[in-house]
Amino acid sequence: MRVQRRVMVAIGVLVLAGILGGLLPQKPEAPTATQRALAPRTGTGFVLPPPAPRPKGTLSIQGVVLGDEGPLAGVRVTATHPEAGQTLSELTCEQVLPHRRGDRDRFPLCFLTDPGPTLELLLSRQGEAPMYAETFTAEDGRFILDNLPEGDFTLWAIGSREARLQPDVPAGTQGLRLRLEEGVFLEGQVIDEDLAPLAQVQVTVVHQGSTRFFDGETDAGGRYRIGPLxxxxxxxxxxxxDGWLPALEDPRMEMRVKLLRPRRVVGRVxxxxxxxxxxxxxxxxxxxxGHGPGTEDTTDAQGRFAFEALPSHLFQLDASRDEFHARTQVDVMTHAPASEVILELNRAxxxxxxxxxxxxxFxxxxxxTLLERARLQWRTEVTTDATGHYRLGPLPPIPHDLDVTAPRHFRARASLQKLAPGTQRLDFTLRTPLWVDGVLVDEAGRPVPGALITVDNPRFSKTDDARRLAPYEALSDEQGRFHLNFPESGTFLLKLTKDPLFRQEELQVRAPDAEVHWVLKRGATVSGTVFDELDTPMPGLPVRLLAVPPKEDLASNPWMDNAVSKTWTDSQGRYxxxxxKRGRFMLEAAHESGAVERFATQPLELRDQQEAHVDLRLAAGWTLSGRVEDLGGQPLSGAGVFIHEPPDATPTWRAGHYRSSRDPFxxxxxxxxxxxxxLPNREVELSVTKEAFHLVPALSTGGQPGLDSLHAQExxxxVRLVMSRQGRIHGRVAGPDGKPLTRFQLGGRTVEHPRGEFSLNVERAGSWTVVLRAKNLAPVVREVEVHHDTEVVDLGEVRMSPGRRVAGHVLDAETSAPVARAMLFINPEALHGDPLEPHWTQELTPPDGSFSIPHVDERSTTLDVMAEGYPTKRLTLAPGPQEGLTVLLEKGARVEVSVLDARGQPARASVFLDREDRGLSRTRVEVSPDGPSVVVRDLPPGDYxxxxxxxxxxxxxxxxxHVQIPSSGDVSVTLKARSAGATLELRVNGPARRVTALLAGEVPHSVLNHQDAELPERSLPHEVSENGTMTFRSLPPGKATLFLVTNDRRGIYREVIDIPEAGTVVRDVTPVWTPHKDTRP
Incomplete structure (x- = not known):
């Protein structure tokens, strides 16, 4: 019997470095043959070859490491070099994972999608890039890495708080200058299934791009901190x-990782x-x-099988032998490890x-490719032999889909609804499409590989054949060859999409054609290297070539990308x-380091066929240090410090540039x-974020307080950034027996706490609705009043119970027909607060209109029922179980809406119907002059x-x-455009705005809480002059409300303007911005 086993392998020890106890990698020993044999496997069949002996050489790399104040002593400098066929970053996904056939991506890109095989390799210390030399910098910051063979090396310079990675440094390099950057510390906590901290957990950080391991270990509180990286x-x-299942995670801020005890499933076939x-x-x-192949075992002479080291998940077991098959599911969380799972085979x-x-x-x-329709991510693939034969099975009697593909043939598909026991035959005949074969060459006749060719807007007959061949594109191979299939003959336009080395070309071809010869023109070229301020090449930077003057469409679409072409520097900083084509351009490289982004820019004018060489250098800026602390002066770690660009500081030709870093802070x-x-600018605007805190600019020092920021100068x-604790609501959740519930839902997120405690942060004072859920218990809904921004509200113990059952049917009051797709809400009472999460209990009624809500809290006193075409119906629930309820939905008043222009002719418009006591609603109808009349039936009675x-x-x-809508009857609403009225000429000073909206009437400030994105489409229309003046005409007399929101949504402004009966009002507005978070409900 083959039994899947996992054995934990020792990972190494952590090394302390620097006064902060930063963790640095230890030079690993090569795994022994025994370690390789014991490494846990999941059946990939992939085994790394033994590492080749590291060659010794006579070359060296010499340089100096610099910090803010000059040379740095005591910095560890390491040289690594990947080994083909051995280092993980040099392997492809298909080399390691057989089920990813054809996946040429680097294997590190598959780490998280296939964690099992990844963990096998990482925990047995396989695939790390070999270390060739290591040293520490001297007092003058200098270092020498000796005895290197020829080749390019990755250098790692790691200090007490800073670090730097420099790839592809050739052996023999002299005078290399490396400036360290702020390092990254990865930290978090590891807990067990009972939510208790786990000590002495081995934590291995792996740099995916260069496959280097950094080791650490959790302390008595389960916490770890590894860095600087x-x-x-x-x-x-x-x-x-040891004794726990390993885990692989993508790093996040303040991670909390749960390790599970291994479970076991045994059984017999x-x-x-x-x-x-x-x-x-x-x-x-x-x-x-995941899409992995699963794990296999083979039964022994007594039909027994076993699977070890399983997480507490739901699993599916399939057993097969000859033409027999069996299937079952096992929930490992509730399954008794000693009980056997019996798989009884049946003919398949x-x-x-x-x-x-x-x-x-043949x-x-x-x-x-065979797919189970219920589990499309699970695929079984076989290929035909020399006689065209294939064989699949045994297969369970469930619906399957088959997909048959072969190069230069139409795809064929088949659907199998029912599968009878025994052998079934299914043959396929693949038809041959029309071909276009060709070769791409440059002007010197050299083949052009890796070019993407697309067919421009092919207009085929709407047939299955046309769909089966899509998408119509091809990638040229190493010899420049490409192949395209077409369902029918005709003339087609081929396009070469944005290739960084060739002009965008078009070629007209006629299918079929097997001898297309396409000569690509290089046009003008520009190349060079990007250096930092120390003349060190900068790898991995985005470089963009931008149109000057900017593209014409930018005026109407400021989010459009102005780049003519984009690329990235290679490992040696080259682009x-x-x-x-000839013309004027701006060449620009961008460098990100945490919150700081700087540019190296060079104007450029190209002639036809010119070969320009332009090196770009990043200029040195100034350095700003600071500290983030709470109101008591205690430091706050893990806070994210951001830099905000000055308003309108971005040049127009840089449009379309976005930061590439996942964490731009x-x-x-x-x-x-x-x-x-x-820092490139003399003044910098800083803001800071940390969960449960907000910045207090007035208490911060080292600069001038801003809206929600601090302005510091060179x-x-x-600077000292002071943060205040946000208001929060906390409590303890207990079950019917009074014992803590250790797992429950708080709004939309899962909370796990050994004492059932929860705590949530609220952005502002006001009323908030808290929703708690737990399995087989009634949801609890509480409305909580937070009186000021920093108040802590303690709900104490919140007891949850099974509650009562509420069931019945939703029917049309007039026809008694069931109402399908009705949504039901259970509320404890009339709620006025902002819900922290939606809290509907049942989403949609089935076609028979029935509903059954098994767990309803006794304090929940109302049932709201919503359905399309009906006003919301609210029922009051009596105490105790409520079964057999009949909810009769009545059609509301018939509201017919029409819109006329100033001449009295039907016009196109969007019409919003807002309750006068509820602010802006989401009721919106589109009226068209040539469409049918618009009728609304789901409005509750009231004033609108x-x-x-x-x-x-x-x-x-x-x-x-003003419209008064009754509970029934007919209402006609006709809105006619004004032909006369006052004119408002409005000019707004200050930065670019996300929202500029003028609404008729006095609209409350509270609409900015959730509805600022809807304001522009409700705004009164206006024209904009070249100097930015907005002109509103034919305005109704009375009040009008101006809303402004900054582009970054940090600042808001509201002003009420008096509009006369006639005449022109000129208004020059300089907004006094208030923070968005200070708005009140």
Whole structure:
């Protein structure tokens, strides 16, 4: 019997470095043969070859490491070099994972999608880039790495708080200068299934791009902190402890990782009561979304199988032998490890057949992909042999889909709804499409590999053939060859999409054609190297070539990308553009380091066929240090410090540039300190974020307080950013027996706490609705009043119970027909607060209109029922169980809406119907002059304001109209554009704005809480002059409300303007911005 076993392998020891106890990698010993044999496997069949002996050489790399104050002593400098076929970063996904056939991505990109094989390799210390030399810098910051062979090396320079990675440094390099950047510290906590901290867990950080391991261990509180590491997003973390299942995680701020005890599933495969030896048992994780092949075991002579080291997930077991098959599911969380799972085999389906072409010739190598319709991510693939034959099975009697593909043939598909026991035959005949074969060459006749060719807007007949061949594109191979299939003959336009080395080309071809010869023109070229301020090449930087003057469309679409072409520097800082037309450009490279982004820019004018060489250098900037602390002066670690660009500081030609880093901020260290290096502007605006805190600019020092920020200047003192604790609501959740519930839902997130405690932060004072849920218990809804921004509200113990059952039917009051797709809400009482999460109890009623809510809290007193075409119906629930309820939904008043222009002709507009006592609603109807009349039936009775916004391009102005809607009957609402009225000329000073909206009437400030994105489409229309003046015409007299929101949504402004009966009002507005978070409900 083959039994899957996992054995934990020792990972090494952590090394302390620097006064902060930063963790640095230890030089690993090569795994022994015994360690390799014991490394846990999941059946990939992939085993790394033994590392080759490291060659010794006579070359060296010499340089100096610099910090803010000059040379740095005591910095550890290490040289590593990847080994082909051995280092993980040098392998592809398909080399390690057989089920990823054809996946040429680097294996590190598959780490998290296939964690099992990844953990096997990482925990057995396989695949790390070999270390060739290591040293520490001298007092003058200098270092020498000796005895290196020829080749390029990755250098790691790691200090007490800073780090730097420099790839592809050639052996023999002299005078290298490395400036350290703020390092990254990865920290978090590891807990067990009972939520208790786990000590002595081995934590391994892996740099994916260069496959280097950094080791650490959790302390008595389960906490770990590893660093400093070179800045970047290129890390994964592996967690392992003897007796626990290992875990692989993507690093996040303040991670909390739970390790699970290994579970075991044992069983027997039987046929008519007799054990079945040599049966294959396949285990698949139903909780996971992965595409892996699962884990297999083979039964012994007594039909027994076993799977070890399983997490507490739901699994599917499939057993097969010859033409027999069995399937069952096992929930490992509730399964008793000692009980046997019995898989009783039944006759199943064997599917076989041949694949041939239209002439009857067999097609060898055709791929048949079998998918279970219920689990499309699980695929079984087989290929045909020399006689075109394939065989699949045994298959369970459930619906399957088959997909048959072969190069230069139409795809074929088949659906199998029912599978009878026994052997079934299914043959396929693949038809041959029309071909276009060609070759791409440059002007010197050299082949052009890796170019993407697309067919421009092919207009085919709407047939299955056309869909089967999509998408119509091809990638040229190493010899420049490409192949395209077409369903029918005709003339087609081929396009070469944005290739960085060739001009965008088009070529007209006629299908079929097997001898297309396409000569690509390089046009003008520009290439060079990007250096930092120390003349060190900068790898991995984005370089963009930008149009000057900017593209014309930018005026109407400021989010459009102005780049003509984009690329990234290679490992030695080099870039290249080709295929350029003559003209003026701006060449720009961007460098990110935490919160700081700086640019190296060079204007450029190119002639036809010119070959320009332009090196770019990043200029040195100034350094700002600071500290983040709370109101009591205690440091706050892990806070994110951001830099905000000055308003309108971005040049127009830079449009479309976005930061590429996942975390565009600098994180504070354990002492709350941070350092921002190479700041390009003399003044910097700083803000800071940390969960449960907000910045208090008035108490911060070292600069001038801003809206929600601090403005610091070059030459100023260190900054101190003071943060205040936000208001919060906390409590303890207990079950019916009074014992703590250790797992429950708080709004939309899962909370796990050994004492059932929860705490949530609220952004502002006001009323908040808290929703708690737990399995088989009634949801509890509480409305909580937070009186000021920092108040802590303690709910004490919140007892949850099974509650009562509420059930019945939703029917149309007039026809008694069931109402499907009705949504039900259970509320404790009329709620006025902002809900922390939606809290509907049942989403939609089925076609028979029935509903059954098994767990309803006794304090929940109302049932709201919503359905399309009906006003919301509210029922009051009596105490105790409520079964057999009949909810009768009545159609509301018939409200017919029409819109006329100033001449009285039907017009196109959006009409909003807002309850006068509820602010802005989401009730919106589109009225068209040539469409049917618009009728609304789901409005509750009450007083409404009807507002119309004209179609884009129209400047018709409509005054709001009061409408009283009864519970039934007919109501006609006609909104007519004004032909006369006052004019407002408005000019707004200050930065660019996300929202500029003028609404008729006095609209409350509270609409900015959740609805600022809807304001522009409700705004009165206006024209904009070249100097930015906005002109509103034909305005109704009375009040009008101006809303402004800054581009970054940090600042808001509201002003009420008096509009006369006629005449012109000129208003010059300089907004006094208030923070968005200070708005009140």
């Amino acid at each position: 070179p800045i970047g997003d290129d890390y994964v973390l592996a967690f392992a402890k 039987m046929l008519q009561g007799a054990p079945v030896p040599n049966a294959t048992v396949l285990l698949r994780d139903l909780t996971s979304t 389906t064997l599917l076989e057949g041949t694949v041939c072409d239209e002439s009857g010739a 097609i060898e190598g055709a791929t048949i 290249a553009f080709g295929g350029l 600098t994180r504070t260290q354990s002492d709350g300190r941070f350092t921002l290096r190479n 030459g100023g003192p260190p 304001q009807a507002r119309a916004s004209p179609h884009p391009g129209s400047f018709e102005t409509y005054a709001p109209q």
